[in-house]
Amino acid sequence: MKKTNDKTDAELVALTLRNPDYFAELVNRYEKKLFRYVRRLGALANEGVEDILQDSFLKIYMNLNGFDPELPFSSWAYRITHNEAISYMRKSKGAQTVPLQSDDDDSADLIKILESEIDVAKDASRNDSIERVRIAIRLLPEKYREVLILRYMEDLNYSEISDILKMPMGTVATLVNRAKNKFKEIAKRKKLDELINTP
Amino acid sequence: MNHLSKDILEKIKKGQVELRPKWYFRALRTAIWSAVIFVSIFAALSSAIVIRHVLSTDWELARSISDNSIISTLSLLPYLWIGVITLLILASDLLFRNTNKGYRYRTTSVIMASVIISLAIGTGLFAADADQPFEAVIRKNIKPYEQWETKRQVKFVAPEKGGIAGEVESADKEIIRIRDFRGNSWDIDTKETKYTRGRLPEKGERIGVMGEKTQEGAFKAKRIRSWNGFKKHSASLEHRSQNQ
Numbered sequence: 490m491k492k493t494n495d496k497t498d499a500e501l502v503a504l505t506l507r508n509p510d511y512f513a514e515l516v517n518r519y520e521k522k523l524f525r526y527v528r529r530l531g532a533l534a535n536e537g538v539e540d541i542l543q544d545s546f547l548k549i550y551m552n553l554n555g556f557d558p559e560l561p562f563s564s565w566a567y568r569i570t571h572n573e574a575i576s577y578m579r580k581s582k583g584a585q586t587v588p589l590q591s592d593d594d595d596s597a598d599l600i601k602i603l604e605s606e607i608d609v610a611k612d613a614s615r616n617d618s619i620e621r622v623r624i625a626i627r628l629l630p631e632k633y634r635e636v637l638i639l640r641y642m643e644d645l646n647y648s649e650i651s652d653i654l655k656m657p658m659g660t661v662a663t664l665v666n667r668a669k670n671k672f673k674e675i676a677k678r679k680k681l682d683e684l685i686n687t688p
Numbered sequence: 689m690n691h692l693s694k695d696i697l698e699k700i701k702k703g704q705v706e707l708r709p710k711w712y713f714r715a716l717r718t719a720i721w722s723a724v725i726f727v728s729i730f731a732a733l734s735s736a737i738v739i740r741h742v743l744s745t746d747w748e749l750a751r752s753i754s755d756n757s758i759i760s761t762l763s764l765l766p767y768l769w770i771g772v773i774t775l776l777i778l779a780s781d782l783l784f785r786n787t788n789k790g791y792r793y794r795t796t797s798v799i800m801a802s803v804i805i806s807l808a809i810g811t812g813l814f815a816a817d818a819d820q821p822f823e824a825v826i827r828k829n830i831k832p833y834e835q836w837e838t839k840r841q842v843k844f845v846a847p848e849k850g851g852i853a854g855e856v857e858s859a860d861k862e863i864i865r866i867r868d869f870r871g872n873s874w875d876i877d878t879k880e881t882k883y884t885r886g887r888l889p890e891k892g893e894r895i896g897v898m899g900e901k902t903q904e905g906a907f908k909a910k911r912i913r914s915w916n917g918f919k920k921h922s923a924s925l926e927h928r929s930q931n932q
Contacts, residue, residue: 506707509700516693539692546696547705555713557788655791 498562502553509550516546519563522643523570529626529638530571531578541577545570564652567643571635571653598641599626599672625676633668640665717788724783728805731776734769735810736819741766746844746853746896746913753849764843768836777802841869844896852907853896859888864912866895877908889914 493514496504504511523545527538548569556565599622626634639650647665651658699705745764754760781798784790790798813819827834844853845868854868864876876897889895889912898911 509697512700513693513697516696517690520690520692543692543695546692547699550696550700551705551708552713554707554710555716651792655785657792657794659794 499558502556502558502562505550506553512546512550515549515562515566519566522563523566526567526638526643527570527574529642530574530635533578537577537581541570541574544577545573548573560652561649564649567639567645567649567653568655575631575635599637621676625672628675629668629671632664633671636661636664637668637672720783720786724780724787727776727780727783728802728809731773731780731802731806732809732813733819733822734773734776735806736813737823738766738769738773739810739814740819740823741769744914746898748911749844749851749853749896749898749913752898753844753846753851760843764840766840768833773806777806838869845870845872847874847901847907850900851896851898854894856889856891856893856895858891861888864889864895864909866897872905874905874907876912877902877906878912 493501493511496514498515498518501511501515505515520542524538524542527533527541531537533541545566549566552569556562600618626637629637635654636650639645639653640647645653647658647661650661650665654661656664742765747761747764750760750764777799780802781795784793784798810819827837841853844851846852847868852866852868852874854866854874857865857867857873859865862877862879864878866874866876868874876899893914896913897907897909899907899909902908
């Protein structure tokens with residue numbers, strides 16, 4: 490018999506429907522990933538992120554009977570969490586935010602995009618590039634920020650992003666391209682850090 | 689087990705959150721798909737009505753009696769129904785997007801498919817005359833619709849310009865008596881008319897007439913066409929005068 494942590498997501502969903510204790514395994518599996526995702530999406534303080542995460546998992550549990558096994562559970566979990574996060578951020582506009590949390594690995598792909606475009610990035614230090622990435626992402630419109638984070642920080646493919654954001658793959662591809670261009674445009678500006686404080 | 693999963697399990701066990709039952713999701717899916725089908729049927733019926741209006745309009749008569757043939761042609765298009773179809777197709781796209789996998793298809797593809805399906809089924813409904821009872825119900829219950837129809841029909845009553853349209857009150861081989869859409873009676877001279885198809889118009893049938901006004905209440909027909917749609921009433925009477 491498989492141990493709990495060897496079971497697939499779909500198997501755990503089926504088991505949870507019989508016994509809610511199995512839901513703990515799903516929570517443990519996705520907690521860190523979704524925590525990081527929400528943090529990147531909204532640059533919120535830990536407390537806000539934890540609230541969103543708890544609400545998301547409760548919603549996931551509530552809707553388990555509606556889970557379509559043809560969809561990867563991870564995409565479904567991301568989708569519910571994404572919607573909860575967006576809803577929370579819209580309700581609490583002006584809530585305290587923190588600098589976008591990301592480490593070198595998270596920003597690596599986005600730094601590569603920058604380095605291919607702007608001379609500043611080649612001459613600048615690694616820290617400066619990371620800072621530019623953080624600020625540029627924060628300044629992006631919501632629709633571009635979310636696809637860029639899903640694609641380059643969460644490392645998801647277009648099909649997964651399509652399932653999460655509930656839009657056609659072609660639209661995802663278009664948004665990613667536009668997001669990259671907008672991101673480069675913002676990141677190229679000299680006094681980037683001043684923009685963040687401009688109302 | 690970490691504190692988050694512990695908190696969540698506690699809430700579940702206390703009954704603060706419950707599983708939504710399977711029937712809830714089945715009912716939701718059924719409701720959405722039913723709405724998609726319902727809206728599509730209405731779009732198809734509306735398409736059938738547009739086809740009927742376009743085919744039963746005497747474009748030739750309209751152009752001959754108008755000052756500006758392009759504007760008059762455009763003004764006779766059934767914009768009301770075209771508007772209804774547009775709204776219904778947009779609604780079906782919105783509903784389809786909320787099905788399990790509907791979001792994977794581009795809006796333009798869904799709309800194009802809806803238009804094609806509406807036209808295809810609409811053509812079938814038109815051929816079966818299935819749109820007429822539907823339109824009759826609307827005409828009976830929505831007064832402004834009847835007024836809109838009358839307004840469109842009245843444009844064809846222009847005897848001074850050589851055209852009238854109305855409902856047949858009586859018909860024989862030489863004279864057809866009609867009441868035009870403005871409520872005036874006309875005796876249509878069809879003495880030298882040759883039937884190119886079918887039969888004399890029947891009492892109650894609506895027809896369009898091209899010709900010339902001979903005197904008040906009298907009209908000589910060069911051409912008469914049935915009004916109520918292409919399929920059943922395609923009789924067309926050609927005037928072959930001795931002078932030609």
